[in-house]
Amino acid sequence: MGFDVSRFYGKVHDDIICPICFGVLENPYEVEPCGHIFCEKCIRRWIETPMFGPSTCPIDRNEISHNKVRPAPKFLYSYLKQMPTKCEFASEGCIVSVKLEDMAKHRALCPLNPSKPVQCHRGCGIRLPPKLLLHHKCTVDPCQEAMVWNEIIEDAKLAVRRRSYERYQRRSPLSVAVKSIWNVVNNWLADPRVHSNE
Ligand SMILES: [Zn+2]
Ligand SMILES: [Zn+2]
Ligand SMILES: [Zn+2]
Ligand SMILES: [Zn+2]
Incomplete structure (x- = not known):
């Protein structure tokens, strides 16, 4: 197929x-x-x-x-x-583009893969697939509500963005240079002294 x-x-x-x-x-x-x-x-x-x-x-x-x-x-x-392909979990918010040959590798590692274990942030550190983590009764901090699905997904999306941004930066030092110049210009423009005539 x-x-x-x-x-x-x-x-x-x-x-x-x-x-x-x-x-x-x-x-x-x-x-x-x-x-x-x-x-x-x-x-x-x-x-x-x-x-x-x-x-x-x-x-x-x-x-x-x-x-x-x-x-x-x-x-x-x-x-x-x-060939570049979209992640299988693009609909969940994964923005990563992978070569066809790395498709399976990324699938297993993708933080937005609903079957990939996520760590409990309430103290016990257990790793469970997000769906199970939702119903996990944490022994360390039982008072706290279980994480909501959105929180898990948002965390994962953030991780994906951060990771692909880092990779992008590593690959293209030129764009880093452009970015730092851009920041300097922006800071300069944002400086109120630039616009005051005194
Ligand atoms: Zn034929
Ligand atoms: Zn075929
Ligand atoms: Zn992915
Ligand atoms: Zn826990």
Whole structure:
């Protein structure tokens, strides 16, 4: 099964869309001799469940079989790996953009992943997924109300923003320089002495 096109930025080129699942190609395999490209899983399933008689290419009806499929050219793999994608939890507020190859890694680490454990801030330090933390009866500070869902989400969003801002700064020292000049100018403009005529 390919990747949902909504996870990518802008219009996704037709050439990297699997004609079977209409997602962005996952592990692209090409069919011989026509060279049409599909996700490996999609084309294998297609071959295994022919509708009428022998399996044929979904595009041009050339007869195909498992030994007529092979991995697509390497450049396609490298191209796909580099594609920037949105985090699966973008709707929860994650603004991180990750390369397709790092999608799974980020998913596990994303602070907005509802199944990723969050630390109890009421003293005990236990780590639980946000949904469970909501109902956690803290032994250290039992008087305090449980954290509300919004608080957990807002904390996580803040962490994501801070982290991507730091990474951005590390990557582009030039923008840091621009930013510090910008701050100087802003401070200067905000200085009441600049505007007074005395
Ligand atoms: Zn597919
Ligand atoms: Zn074909
Ligand atoms: Zn994320
Ligand atoms: Zn606790």
